[in-house]
Amino acid sequence: MKTKSDNHVLRHVFLGILAAIWLLPILWLLVTSLSAYKGINTMSFFPQKWSFDNYVQLFARPDTVANFPAWFKNSMLIGTFTCIISTAFVLMVAYAMSCMRFDGRKSLMTFSMVLGMFPGVLSMIAVYFVMKLMGLTNSITGLIVIYSAGSGLGYLICKGFFDTIPASMRESARIEGANELRIFIKVIIPLSKPIVVYTVINAFLAPWMDFVMAKLMIRSKDPSDWTVAMGLYNLVQKNLVGDYFSLFCAGGIIVSIPISILFVLMQRFYVDGITGGAVKG
Amino acid sequence: MIDKLEDYYTELHTSVKKGDLWTRLSLLIMGIGYIVRGQIIKGILITLAEIGFFTFTFGFSMHYILKLSTLGTVQREEHLDLVTLTKTVNDYDNSLMILLCGIIGILMILAFLHLYIVNIKKVYKIQLRKENGKHINSFYEDVKSLLGKKFYIVLLALPSLGVIVINIIPIIFMACIAFTNYDIDHQPPTYLFTWVGFDNFKSLVTLGDSTTVTFGYVFIRILIWTILWAFFSTITSYFGGIFLAKLINDRNTKWKKMWRTLFVIAITIPQFVTLLLIGKMFGDFGIVNSFCESIGLTKLLVKIGVLNASSTCIPFLSSPGWIHIMVILINLWIGVPYQMLSATGILMNIPKEQLESAKIDGASDMQIFWKITMPYMLFVTGPSLITAFIANLNNFNVIYLLTSDYVTANMQFANSNAKESDLLITWLFTLTNDYSNYKIASVIGICVFIICSVLTIITFRKMIYGGREEDFQR
Structure with a gap:
């Protein structure tokens, strides 16, 4: 019996060590954001002098390189609009592909799959030229278009969910005289809450995480035109990192809080979505 | 047809x-x-x-x-x-x-x-x-x-209109660029560029000597590394995730929910924050290096010949070899919690009767894991494993954010505007964004596209044409 209880202790110690490895960088992010020293602390894990000043500076004293309130506002705008448009697109495409039967549906699905495999980074520069042709570079509208216009391609997980809703529910609604629009809005959407939440959160988060596309599209040198990701990325470039590293950490913590909350909410749906789609493979 | x-x-x-x-x-x-x-x-x-x-x-x-x-x-x-x-x-x-x-x-x-x-x-x-x-x-x-x-x-x-504007037109456009000489010397509006046929493809597969700039050598090196990276990063986080999920969901483990949440916290922070942060931690003068020096690890590595005598720090992210291993390890940090989450969901769905009857027949825990759990996991997650492989082939964030400070010492790589740690996708980005070499970038993009789409079609043909999608609608 003794070996078994040893085993239990070992198991928990091992998990504890693993958890420590996973949490150390985040702890460092937190403590560095509370450091009075602005650069990278290379000698000790905890700051020599604690201070709340980074957070104050972040919101109250925007300067020529760090304008967090403006970044936050821009990202919020982009996130909100992208979220509305892409959620609508994803749900629409998923409904068409899952619940309706029409000529060319399967070839359209294969085509969209292949299209989705094309490295986004490659077409990025071409997207830039297309946007330029439409006069949308350097603007928030342009970024919203970029993040949401192609979102219809990401319908697969959602379709997987719609596939599990019994067709008989649609049939009976149809017999009662409902048209497809009504079935879509009154029958399918209410039954798909988990996947709708999943789609909404995912769509909202995407612009917060991306900095490559934003960097390419927004060529403005004025920090007040940037997004959070762009601005924070800029703070750790070689010439700035010595003076702004702890500010970067504070900014990282501030964006992480809402994202973490959304993520924890989504966690359940995340597991459902993945397995729901995978079981069918 | x-x-x-x-x-x-x-x-x-x-x-x-x-x-x-x-x-x-x-x-x-x-x-x-x-x-x-x-x-x-x-x-x-x-x-x-x-x-x-x-x-x-x-x-x-x-x-x-x-x-x-x-x-x-x-x-x-x-x-x-x-x-x-x-x-x-x-x-x-x-x-x-x-x-x-x-x-x-x-x-x-x-x-x-x-x-x-x-x-x-x-x-x-x-x-x-x-x-x-x-x-x-x-x-x-x-x-x-x-x-x-x-x-x-x-x-x-x-x-569809959105996809045409944002995906299809740019893709056709970039595919055409692969057959032109559009680079830094031929930039509109000042200069013209024109069609050159397959010249760019040829320059990617010809191996020249070191005096001429050929992309061939670097292309093959980067292609090999990209595939190795995708393979190892997928496999390690896949098995790491299953292992962690098994560990947490074992009936002998207490506080399951707390453990799970601890690991999930790590992925809730946006990647560009954590990756830049970890990159700084493992820098030449970063905190990990000071720690290794203070406990004497750096000296030990010099002594046993892993590092040469003149080095004062461990070049985690500043020398080839080290950097390759480090990015795979750091990717483990990013990838394992995700895999743990999805593995948890799947492990809970394993038919209980099978496990019970195996136990009654006297199978050991190990036997059950390898004979029942793993085959089930592989069956269920097979397609998502391929998707993960493809996602890793194009894992821009991890490589770009971690290796942005690394400067290559290899002239062949430097001549081609690449570094040893680059994936095809990050090389492509550097070529377009920093060096305006659109023609070669397009050719690389086409190669990546072919690799990915072949893999995808093989994987998903079954899913779409197998006719099983209506199974669950009954």
Whole structure:
């Protein structure tokens, strides 16, 4: 019996060590954001002098390189609009592909799959030229278009969910005289809450995480035109990192809080979505 | 496939041959066939669309389409008028605009041709209905059917338009660039670029000596590393995730929910924050190096010959070899919690009866894991494993954010604007963003695309054509 209880202790110690490895960088992010020293602390894990000043500076004293309130506002705008448009697109495409039967549906699905495999980074520069042709570079509208216009391609997980809703529910609604629009809005959407939440959160988060596309599209040198990701990325470039590293950490913590909350909410749906789609493979 | 194509044309043939005067007139004015048969609004709308198309083509895009074969011949010249001191610019060609607007114009023509043919057939069908005295839909009924059986058209219209603008046009455009000499020396509007055939592909597969800039050597090195990276990063986080999920979900483990949450916290912080942070931690003068030095690890590594005697720090992210291993390890930090989450979901779904009966038959825990759990996991997660592999082939964030401070010492790599740690995708990004070498970048992009799409089609053919998607709708 003794070996078994040893085993239990070992198991928990091992998990504890693993958890420590996973949490150390985040702890460092937190403590560095509370450091009075602005650069990278290379000698000790905890700051020599604690201070709340980074957070104050972040919101109250925007300067020529760090304008967090403006970044936050821009990202919020982009996130909100992208979220509305892409959620609508994803749900629409998923409904068409899952619940309706029409000529060319399967070839359209294969085509969209292949299209989705094309490295986004490659077409990025071409997207830039297309946007330029439409006069949308350097603007928030342009970024919203970029993040949401192609979102219809990401319908697969959602379709997987719609596939599990019994067709008989649609049939009976149809017999009662409902048209497809009504079935879509009154029958399918209410039954798909988990996947709708999943789609909404995912769509909202995407612009917060991306900095490559934003960097390419927004060529403005004025920090007040940037997004959070762009601005924070800029703070750790070689010439700035010595003076702004702890500010970067504070900014990282501030964006992480809402994202973490959304993520924890989504966690359940995340597991459902993945397995729901995978079981069918 | 060929049958369908044949039908497409025989139908067109009979429509034109057997159509009456009005149907044939629709070849010229597309809406007229509808108007004479009572569908006035539809007829007017279609005719308006036709007029719109012709004004667009002949007023705008034809100009560019005609120049597509050369991509422009008149180079930009500025002329300074010495008397008035004003600059005048000649009527120059912009290769980029020619290519882009040419592609858009051609796509419009193709779309129009298809609509045109479909239109003729429809007009003929309406003629037949009229002759047989059948009912012809009113405009109101047409709109109503758009919310009924044809609702998919409404649903798909806007998303498709978005995909065409954001995905399809850029992809065609970049695929064309692969056959031109568009690079830093041929940048519109100042200079022209033109077609060069397969020259760029050739320069990617030829191995030159070190004095000439050839991309061949670097391309092969990076291709190998990309595949190795995708393989190892996928496998390690996959098994790491399953292992962690097993560990946490074991009935002997207490506080399951707390453990799970601790690991999930790590992935809730945006990647660009954590990756940049970890990159700084493992820098040459970063905190991990100071720690290793203070416990004597650096000295130990020098002593046993892993590092050469002159090194004062462990080059985690600043020397080839080290950097390769480190990015895979750091990716483990990012990837394992995700895999743990999805593995948890799947482990809970394993049929309980199988596990019970195996236990009754006297199977050990290890036997159950390898004989029941793993095969089930592989069966369920097979497709997602391939998806993960493809995602890792294109894992831009991890590589780009972690290795942005690393400068290569290898001249071959430096000449090709690459570093040892680059994946095809990050190399491509550097080439376009920093060096404006669009021609080579496009060729690389096409290679990545071929690798990915072959893998995808193999994986998902079964899923789409297997006919199992309706299994769960019953």
